[in-house]
Amino acid sequence: SAVISQKPSRDICQRGTSLTIQCQVDSQVTMMFWYRQQPGQSLTLIATANQGSEATYESGFVIDKFPISRPNLTFSTLTVSNMSPEDSSIYLCSVGWTSGIDNEQFFGPGTRLTVL
Amino acid sequence: GENVEQHPSTLSVQEGDSAVIKCTYSDSASNYFPWYKQELGKRPQLIIDIRSNVGEKKDQRIAVTLNKTAKHFSLHITETQPEDSAVYFCAASMATGNQFYFGTGTSLTVIP
Numbered sequence: 150s151a152v153i154s155q156k157p158s159r160d161i162c163q164r165g166t167s168l169t170i171q172c173q174v175d176s177q178v179t180m181m182f183w184y185r186q187q188p189g190q191s192l193t194l195i196a197t198a199n200q201g202s203e204a205t206y207e208s209g210f211v212i213d214k215f216p217i218s219r220p221n222l223t224f225s226t227l228t229v230s231n232m233s234p235e236d237s238s239i240y241l242c243s244v245g246w247t248s249g250i251d252n253e254q255f256f257g258p259g260t261r262l263t264v265l
Numbered sequence: 266g267e268n269v270e271q272h273p274s275t276l277s278v279q280e281g282d283s284a285v286i287k288c289t290y291s292d293s294a295s296n297y298f299p300w301y302k303q304e305l306g307k308r309p310q311l312i313i314d315i316r317s318n319v320g321e322k323k324d325q326r327i328a329v330t331l332n333k334t335a336k337h338f339s340l341h342i343t344e345t346q347p348e349d350s351a352v353y354f355c356a357a358s359m360a361t362g363n364q365f366y367f368g369t370g371t372s373l374t375v376i377p
Binding site for chain 2: 182190191192193194197207208241252253254255256257258259
């Protein structure tokens, strides 16, 4: 496994603004993902953060709304742009390795976002 | 794409009893099935997983079974304890390093 940290842990933002969430891992990882978890709901994958290339977005999520960066194998950012109250949620990054048949993913502590 | 269904959505058991949570998946190409436990306000934690070349896996009080033909897998917790109370999520994945598709979650309450 790995030690995964996220910043900020929580934030309260005004509608129309943007927030950038950082995910830092203490070792190099192959895969990094961003999820959204709305209150009392399951985890929904936003996108796969690809190192050195554009992120791969899931249906219903677009780059203009959720730009993602992954400059190296230990760090990624997710920006929530032009926020509305509907963006209030917990945002989690997860990491994994492609090694043989290993598929495990481990989650960061999450960022609790409230949009007023 | 893959569709994962999970039942029940809530489950209450007496301490010491067993709990069973079931998931079905739609894509026969899925070959990795993890289970996560999420306590209130905390991150999901991987508790057990199973790969499609195995029918059953056990780790102390927790076991997972997989029926590839029927495309369903289940989590079994025996001798439940109050600290088992949490939300449990199943997931399915199709390839190494590929994205996970999560079930809707089961809120388990163990009554002392």
